[in-house]
Amino acid sequence: MTQAFLELRNIRKNFDSFTAIDGVSLQIPRGEFVTFLGPSGSGKSTTLYVVAGFIEPSAGEVLLNGRSLLGVPPNHRDIGMVFQRYTLFPHLTVAENIAFPLRVRRRPKAEIAAKVDEMLRLVHLSAMRDRKPAQLSGGQQQRVALARALAYDPQILLMDEPLSALDKKLREDLQSEIKRIHAETGVTVIYVTHDQEEALRLSDRIVLFNHGGIEQIGTGEDLYQRPASAFAAGFIGNSNFIDIEVLENRNNIGDVRCPDGSTLSGVPLMGRTQTGKAQIMLRPEHIRLTAEAEGIGGHVTDAAFLGDVMAHTVLTGWGQEIMVRTPRQMFMGPPAGVGDAVRLGFAPADAFLFVPH
Amino acid sequence: MADAIAVKGVRAAQAAPPPPAPRRLRNGFAPAVPGLAFLLLCFMLPVLALLLRSLTQPQWGLQNYAALLATSTYANVLFNTFAVAGLVTGISALLGLPLAWFLAVAPRFWSQLVFGIVILSMWTNLLARTYAWMVLLQDTGIINNFLIWTGIIQNPLPLFGTMAGVVIGMVYIMLPFMVLSLRGPLAALDASLFQAASLCGASRVQAFTQVFLPLLAPGLAAGGLIIFVMSLGYYITPSLLGGAQDMMLAELIAQLVQTLLNWGLAGAASFLLLVLTLSLYAVQIRYFSPRRGKEG
Amino acid sequence: MLMDFARLGWMRWLLCATAGACTLFLLAPLVLLIALSFDSSPWLQFPPPGWTLQWYAQVFHDPDWLASFITSLEVGSCVTVLSVLLGLLCGFAITRGQFRGREILRGFFLTPMILPSIVLGIALYSAFLWLHIAGSFAGFVIAHLVLALPFSVVAITGALEQTDKSLEDAAMLCGAGLWEARVRVILPAIRHGLFGAALFSFLTSWDEVVVAIFMASPTLQTLPVRMLGELRQDLSPDIAVVSSLLVLATALLMGLAALFQKESAR
Ligand SMILES: Nc1ncnc2c1ncn2[C@@H]1O[C@H](COP(=O)(O)OP(=O)(O)O)[C@@H](O)[C@H]1O
Ligand SMILES: [Mg+2]
Numbered sequence A: 001m002t003q004a005f006l007e008l009r010n011i012r013k014n015f016d017s018f019t020a021i022d023g024v025s026l027q028i029p030r031g032e033f034v035t036f037l038g039p040s041g042s043g044k045s046t047t048l049y050v051v052a053g054f055i056e057p058s059a060g061e062v063l064l065n066g067r068s069l070l071g072v073p074p075n076h077r078d079i080g081m082v083f084q085r086y087t088l089f090p091h092l093t094v095a096e097n098i099a100f101p102l103r104v105r106r107r108p109k110a111e112i113a114a115k116v117d118e119m120l121r122l123v124h125l126s127a128m129r130d131r132k133p134a135q136l137s138g139g140q141q142q143r144v145a146l147a148r149a150l151a152y153d154p155q156i157l158l159m160d161e162p163l164s165a166l167d168k169k170l171r172e173d174l175q176s177e178i179k180r181i182h183a184e185t186g187v188t189v190i191y192v193t194h195d196q197e198e199a200l201r202l203s204d205r206i207v208l209f210n211h212g213g214i215e216q217i218g219t220g221e222d223l224y225q226r227p228a229s230a231f232a233a234g235f236i237g238n239s240n241f242i243d244i245e246v247l248e249n250r251n252n253i254g255d256v257r258c259p260d261g262s263t264l265s266g267v268p269l270m271g272r273t274q275t276g277k278a279q280i281m282l283r284p285e286h287i288r289l290t291a292e293a294e295g296i297g298g299h300v301t302d303a304a305f306l307g308d309v310m311a312h313t314v315l316t317g318w319g320q321e322i323m324v325r326t327p328r329q330m331f332m333g334p335p336a337g338v339g340d341a342v343r344l345g346f347a348p349a350d351a352f353l354f355v356p357h
Numbered sequence B: 001m002a003d004a005i006a007v008k009g010v011r012a013a014q015a016a017p018p019p020p021a022p023r024r025l026r027n028g029f030a031p032a033v034p035g036l037a038f039l040l041l042c043f044m045l046p047v048l049a050l051l052l053r054s055l056t057q058p059q060w061g062l063q064n065y066a067a068l069l070a071t072s073t074y075a076n077v078l079f080n081t082f083a084v085a086g087l088v089t090g091i092s093a094l095l096g097l098p099l100a101w102f103l104a105v106a107p108r109f110w111s112q113l114v115f116g117i118v119i120l121s122m123w124t125n126l127l128a129r130t131y132a133w134m135v136l137l138q139d140t141g142i143i144n145n146f147l148i149w150t151g152i153i154q155n156p157l158p159l160f161g162t163m164a165g166v167v168i169g170m171v172y173i174m175l176p177f178m179v180l181s182l183r184g185p186l187a188a189l190d191a192s193l194f195q196a197a198s199l200c201g202a203s204r205v206q207a208f209t210q211v212f213l214p215l216l217a218p219g220l221a222a223g224g225l226i227i228f229v230m231s232l233g234y235y236i237t238p239s240l241l242g243g244a245q246d247m248m249l250a251e252l253i254a255q256l257v258q259t260l261l262n263w264g265l266a267g268a269a270s271f272l273l274l275v276l277t278l279s280l281y282a283v284q285i286r287y288f289s290p291r292r293g294k295e296g
Numbered sequence C: 001m002l003m004d005f006a007r008l009g010w011m012r013w014l015l016c017a018t019a020g021a022c023t024l025f026l027l028a029p030l031v032l033l034i035a036l037s038f039d040s041s042p043w044l045q046f047p048p049p050g051w052t053l054q055w056y057a058q059v060f061h062d063p064d065w066l067a068s069f070i071t072s073l074e075v076g077s078c079v080t081v082l083s084v085l086l087g088l089l090c091g092f093a094i095t096r097g098q099f100r101g102r103e104i105l106r107g108f109f110l111t112p113m114i115l116p117s118i119v120l121g122i123a124l125y126s127a128f129l130w131l132h133i134a135g136s137f138a139g140f141v142i143a144h145l146v147l148a149l150p151f152s153v154v155a156i157t158g159a160l161e162q163t164d165k166s167l168e169d170a171a172m173l174c175g176a177g178l179w180e181a182r183v184r185v186i187l188p189a190i191r192h193g194l195f196g197a198a199l200f201s202f203l204t205s206w207d208e209v210v211v212a213i214f215m216a217s218p219t220l221q222t223l224p225v226r227m228l229g230e231l232r233q234d235l236s237p238d239i240a241v242v243s244s245l246l247v248l249a250t251a252l253l254m255g256l257a258a259l260f261q262k263e264s265a266r
Helices: A044-052 A094-104 A109-122 A138-150 A168-185 A196-202 A220-225 A230-235 B002-012 B032-056 B063-070 B072-105 B108-123 B126-137 B142-150 B163-188 B191-199 B204-232 B236-241 B249-258 B263-288 C010-037 C054-060 C063-096 C102-114 C117-131 C137-162 C165-173 C178-189 C191-207 C210-215 C223-233 C237-265
Strands: A006-015 A018-028 A033-037 A059-064 A079-082 A156-160 A188-193 A205-210 A213-218 A240-250 A253-257 A263-268 A276-282 A288-290 A296-305 A309-316 A321-327 A341-345 A352-354
Touching: A006 A044, A018 A044, A018 A213, A033 A044, A033 A196, A044 A079, A044 A156, A044 A188, A079 A138, A079 C165, A094 A109, A094 A138, A094 C178, A109 A138, A109 A168, A138 A156, A138 A168, A138 C165, A168 A188, A168 A196, A188 A196, A196 A220, A205 A220, A205 A230, A213 A220, A213 A230, A230 A240, A230 A276, A230 A352, A240 A321, A240 A352, A288 A321, A296 A321, A309 A341, B032 B063, B032 B263, B032 C063, B032 C102, B032 C117, B032 C137, B063 B072, B063 B263, B072 B108, B072 B163, B072 B204, B072 B249, B072 C010, B108 B163, B108 C010, B108 C237, B126 B142, B126 B163, B126 B236, B126 C010, B126 C223, B126 C237, B163 B204, B163 B236, B163 C010, B191 B204, B204 B263, B204 C010, B236 B249, B236 C223, B249 B263, B249 C117, B249 C210, B263 C102, B263 C117, C010 C237, C054 C063, C054 C237, C063 C102, C063 C137, C063 C191, C063 C223, C102 C137, C117 C137, C117 C210, C137 C191, C137 C210, C165 C178, C178 C191, C191 C237, C210 C223, C223 C237
Parallel strands: A033 A188, A033 A205, A079 A156, A156 A188
Antiparallel strands: A006 A018, A006 A059, A205 A213, A240 A253, A240 A276, A253 A263, A276 A352, A288 A341, A296 A309, A296 A341, A309 A321
8 A cells, every 4th residue: 555644553441540542554545534433431532532632542653645643733733523412502693603724823804704605605604604502403513614614625535423412313414414515625534423324334345343442343234244343244234143153163164053953054164263163253134044954943022013124033043032024025924923934044144153252 | 364374473573563653743731830939839839938937936945836825815816716717617507507498499599699799709809898797787787776676675786896796707608608518419319219218107397307408418517617727817897897805816816917927926827727727627528529420 | 482471371470489589589688788787776777767878977987997998099000000911911912912822821711610619818918928028918919919900811812802803913914013913902902802801890899799709908998898707706786887888889880881981792
């Protein structure tokens, strides 16, 4: 890889004795939309604040175009940020808020006026220019915050769960707005969220955080189709984990035994184990309900019709609930109802094998 | 896949610890320096110097403390101080409870009006208030004239220049504090609590003694403690309304400095007052501080 | 039952009677002050035999009252400015600092509140005698600043704690330096806290008498010191006039504060 635009090298941050992030390394090319995804407390915001300059890392390096950012105070980093909470300056109008960074930079009046107009158009809020923040809805406030963060054409735009305070419908509207603005401005974006759907919808690449470290980096598809760990598999999309035992390993393809004693062959082992205890993960949409004699036996405890899919919950013989989602067009005959005895079939190649720690 | 596994490797590959980043951000202590220096120089240092004088004047030793506790005049002063503070606290609680209760339940107009009067009296200049009581409590003052006119008494009551006058004047000053410290606990009382008590068969008096009072006890205690501590160190009102034989600790300190120039003894008396005040505040913080959430 | 005015039963009459008596007790002295200030008899007769404005005229033409009034204003203004300034700096350190012992620092700034005034008065008097600044304007300001600073710190830290730190961060990312961000964004956001700090600081100095007794000299007296001097001599109607004016000022200030509160609640 050539020199990255923004690079984090082995960042660690300790708060007293507590290590909030440990060994975060990451390279981001110019213009990319990167999302930090992970459960709350996993260190996403801390990493973001290190980039912004509000938190000084205990160890590691932040490089922009190969030059260290660590000695540079936040106001000279040329970074824009939209915060989780509403941070519009309450005593200034919408237009004055957007003009603030330009006024601080002592730009000429005419330039400021033109830029404010441009930004208001960008976020579709030209009509609100003279309102005070208290007179705006939450969604409007975040759009103004976005305009303010972009007004000075920053090199990087950081967003820390900017939509988490909004309701679902508004969130989706703003997501498409953010995507459009990213496309129009070409700014490099680091976006923090704990909502996998949001991450999948917005990002070029997703950085999956867990316990203060990076679990996996990749496109949404990478993470879904090729999870690197049980955590990644469990966090992105729905998943069923089944405890199994690997009986035999033939060229990285295994024979495994399920808890009910049935055996499967042809499970890819991914070099993760020779033999012994492990887990396989199955996506609900990779499982079929069959009437055939083979497969794992169980009976349906819940069935729900969700429009284009049927969702079933099946209780297996060993007492585990397995989620199954079947596209409607795949039904042959009437779908199974609650109480019906069924068998679960799946292609062994669809199973992901993990070795729990 | 290989890509993903390589990324997993990033976390494991920190064999060599990276060099620690140098400290660059300041910790934000600097702005406190002017205020801190001011208080240390103009507050802590003078107070400590005063306390030191109690040990060094006229010579090194504890003679000032011995004199303070052994001399009957001074012991009397201590007794007066505690007596006045105790009476003021008790009477303020007795009057403050119904007043605060009234404010909590009365119709809006009346409760706002009365509360306004409470605050107005509290904010009015201390000397103005004390002056009014000096006029009211005189032998030929309004109260005595009124009582003689109604025929309740023949001769004027000795109010001015006595401990009674001091207590009346100080209750006037402290009552608003009791009302304020009971406001919160009273607002937290739920009317449905008493509906429940009444359904349980409790009479009004039983509800009052067995539900109302216990729930307000922490507020009463907290307010009482504050009033008691403030009263211990009060100077102006006792010195204007009281007589020479009812001297309180603060008056003694002032007199020792102003007329007797006995700085050593004044320092010792100050130390005594300080220890009393601080230990009572420690009790306050330990048991009544809302931050601790002890009162639930 | 007990928290429902309509259903208090016989307790309601008892409650209203005690509350009424207490209110009378609290109000009567204030009314009396005002009545006496218009009382035509110089011997504070009540009810007054007649009404007059002569005591007001007398006070307004008395250079000594005027001088002490001016002194009080001057000391109060200096104290207010310094107290708000120091309080603001301390507030930033306490609420935004990253050092250990921030809570201890906060507690330390409050200690002058719990010290009995008499102790502070003689401690400063002793120190100022030694430094030869007893009876000076600077001495007055220092003494009252010690007393006012805790109120200012409380009001300002309270306001700062209610203001999101992200506001400051946002302003800094917009390119403002730390103190530029604080002045341009945080000060407007905490203006109510600043107003409260100024008000409390001024009132603390304006009303203070115990420490002031030891700071005063025959030529430098604040209004309360002069009032106390008068009270120790005799109960002249002058004091009724000054006291009435103070009651009036208090009422006006309360009205102002209520208006301000309404405005800030919006
Ligand atoms: N200033 C701080 N002091 C102590 N611990 C902190 C501080 N900031 C964050 N942490 C801790 O660091 C961890 C990571 O926090 P954060 O980065 O905010 O997580 P996320 O944004 O992923 O939810 C959390 O456990 C949090 O409690
Ligand atoms: Mg976060």
